[in-house]
Amino acid sequence: MKKIIQITLFVLIVLLIGVSPADLAAAEEFSHQTILKVDTPLENPNCSADFFMDVQPFSGNSSLPHPVLDTSCDGTSLFISTNTIPNHETGSFPNNRNPNKISAQDDHYSLNLAPTIADRVTILEIPNPFGIAINGILFDPIAAEWYNRDRNSGWNFNGLTNDLGFDMNNAHVQPTGDYHYHGIPEKLVELVLQGEAMSLIGYAADGFPVYLSYGYNDPNDPDSAIILVRPSYQIKEGTRPSGPGGVYDGTYVEDYEYVEGLGDLDICNGRFGVTPEYPAGIYHYYLTDDFPNIPRCLVGTPDTSFIMNPGGPQGEQPDGQSESQDSSTESSTQGQGSATSTGQGGPPQEAINACNGLSVGAACSFTTPRGTVNGSCSTIQNQMACKP
Numbered sequence: 001m002k003k004i005i006q007i008t009l010f011v012l013i014v015l016l017i018g019v020s021p022a023d024l025a026a027a028e029e030f031s032h033q034t035i036l037k038v039d040t041p042l043e044n045p046n047c048s049a050d051f052f053m054d055v056q057p058f059s060g061n062s063s064l065p066h067p068v069l070d071t072s073c074d075g076t077s078l079f080i081s082t083n084t085i086p087n088h089e090t091g092s093f094p095n096n097r098n099p100n101k102i103s104a105q106d107d108h109y110s111l112n113l114a115p116t117i118a119d120r121v122t123i124l125e126i127p128n129p130f131g132i133a134i135n136g137i138l139f140d141p142i143a144a145e146w147y148n149r150d151r152n153s154g155w156n157f158n159g160l161t162n163d164l165g166f167d168m169n170n171a172h173v174q175p176t177g178d179y180h181y182h183g184i185p186e187k188l189v190e191l192v193l194q195g196e197a198m199s200l201i202g203y204a205a206d207g208f209p210v211y212l213s214y215g216y217n218d219p220n221d222p223d224s225a226i227i228l229v230r231p232s233y234q235i236k237e238g239t240r241p242s243g244p245g246g247v248y249d250g251t252y253v254e255d256y257e258y259v260e261g262l263g264d265l266d267i268c269n270g271r272f273g274v275t276p277e278y279p280a281g282i283y284h285y286y287l288t289d290d291f292p293n294i295p296r297c298l299v300g301t302p303d304t305s306f307i308m309n310p311g312g313p314q315g316e317q318p319d320g321q322s323e324s325q326d327s328s329t330e331s332s333t334q335g336q337g338s339a340t341s342t343g344q345g346g347p348p349q350e351a352i353n354a355c356n357g358l359s360v361g362a363a364c365s366f367t368t369p370r371g372t373v374n375g376s377c378s379t380i381q382n383q384m385a386c387k388p
Helices: 186-192 350-355
Strands: 003-007 033-038 067-074 077-082 106-113 132-133 172-173 178-180 200-204 207-211 212-218 226-228 233-235 256-260 270-273 282-286 363-368 371-380 383-387
Touching: 178 270, 186 200, 212 270, 350 363, 350 383
Parallel strands: 207 282
Antiparallel strands: 003 033, 067 077, 077 106, 132 200, 172 178, 200 207, 212 226, 233 256, 270 282, 363 371, 371 383
């Protein structure tokens, strides 16, 4: 086994578009965190393509296209092509909290086969996903909803504690038709998990593996007991000092705080240790039933294929805070690549250009790096734009 050295990282936090894993206003929470690091990269890494699923259509999804997932390696990188059609049971879409229909995408990602821990933690920002499951569906935990529909309010709704139209897989659909997970995908778990065992469920954008909730009691001893690993977050005590006010109750991401040593996992919901796929040891993340559910930060450097441009109209608000009729759940540019925002919460310029010379209700489309978005021209924040 590789020599493991314990080091202390000074974590530089950059606040981006009001997105946080927990209480980012108190940046000292993220400083001087202790993690375990391998002193050299993985030697002769295996092609992780072998760990992805041979996706087959789910019989109950007869109305959907067949799922497509292709993976390959070149010795240093893993390449993934997916149409993001799930290979398991889903809920009904559209529904009254998510008006979007699942449709095939043409998405392409790449991952480092020999990831290393970076000098700083990368905090997820909208619309960047955390990673990808072994069936080609994205892990995308951050909801594009804020208190009072204001990204600058400092209060981001925690998706899984609000009614955002999720199905039994803690998943819903973007306006582009992209089905994605906000928490543990239960029907995928049924295909993967064999009892209480350490089970690979996907890869993070930085190339490190992601596991379901079970791990070894001793992270470096595969013969130790299997335990349900615990995240190190808790709901704060007291009341919110601004914005919505009221008692901290988990409604907002900022209701949570990280407490080092509270659980088994670090601030990014991971740890170093041996795994069935990486017996020499590797840093790895976990999905957990409790917050953060899906990690909200990365210890390595995310591949550029997972970096997408923020912006676009905000979405359906929980608890009766309805957006205007010209909005739909989640950002219309989330997951679409480099569509250019026209400003805080405004539609992307490509969507505006698509309706030049057209009238309200006219069919329209615009192209992003992740495919063509079809829709109709609508008035969004006092300007005509193509709404998916």
